[in-house]
Amino acid sequence: MEQRRLLWELQEVEQEKNKKEQDLQKIPSVLQYREKYKKVDLAEKKLQQKGEELSAERKAQRLKEMDVAKISTLLEEFNSKLYNGKIGNAKELESMEKKVSSLGKDKEFREDEIIVHMETIENLESEINHLQKQLKEEKETLQKLKMHARRDRQSVQDELEKLSRDGEELAAKIDEGLLKKYRELSKRLGGGRCVSPVQNGFCGICNVSLPSSFLARLRTPGQLVYCENCSSLLILEE
Ligand SMILES: [Zn+2]
Known part of the structure; x- marks a missing residue:
């Protein structure tokens, strides 16, 4: 074949190769995979954060339950003192009644707080459950996308390798000076x-x-x- 003609063929092969190299950077399935990967990563972080919130709530609930238990013990003690008739002094009785009343309010307040914690925990548990299901599905999709992306990438790389070989073969036939x-x-x-x-x-x-x-x-x-x-x-x- 004429030298200049070979040169033209080499040019076309190299142009095609350049185009494929650019294509390699924007394979749709690879871009989709990257997008989904980011989404899964975000979902995992959110799930972790919700898990931390849940354990903080559970801990707070436990502490308040312990407070309530302590207050209950104290109340029992004070009540028995109040009603066993051993306190004769009116002033002392009055002070004990005040203590009992104040402790009772305190107990009620903490019990209300415990109910709020329980509701929060219930909501978090259901949210976490939902997120886990979602994440499982997202991960399955991610796995499929990964396979597609790998296959598509490999196919473009194979084409690139073939173009490289074609180019080398053509170049070998062309005068060095030209x-x-x-x-x-x-x-x-x-x-x-x-x-x-x-x-x-x-x-x-x-x-x-x-x-x-x-x-x-x-x-x-x-x-x-x-x-x-x-x-x-x-x-x-x-
Ligand atoms: Zn011209």
Whole structure:
């Protein structure tokens, strides 16, 4: 095959490879997997936080139950003193009655608080239960997405490897000097296409009309002709 034609094929393979490399960064299933991963991570953190809230509530409830138990013991003690008739002093009796009344209120107050804790605990338990079910489903979806993402990624990587091999095979057939010129030109033109197939007398890249003298020179083997407008290396379409 003609050298310039091989160069054009190499360019097309390399362009395709660049495109695939970009595709690799935005495979839909991989993006979906990353999105879901973040969601699962957030859900796990939320569940952990709710678990901590639940144990704090349980601890607070236990402490208040212990308080109530202590108050109850005291109340029993005071009540028995009040009613066993051993306190004769009216002032002392009055003071004891006050103590009993105040302790009773204290006890009631703590019992109300315990009820609030119990309600909070019940709500947290049901929320945690719901979150756990949700997280289980999310994790199953995540697992499926992971498999899809791996498969899709592998398939793009396989294509990339094939394009690399094709490119290497083509490059091996091209004169070193010509290949070097192509690399330099491609670099100067920002990595885009720089080998332009002439179509009906027009440059295939910038579409400018080429003088007929160019076409004659193009037919001479080994002659390198560049587009005066976009600097691409021109080749004849076979
Ligand atoms: Zn051009």
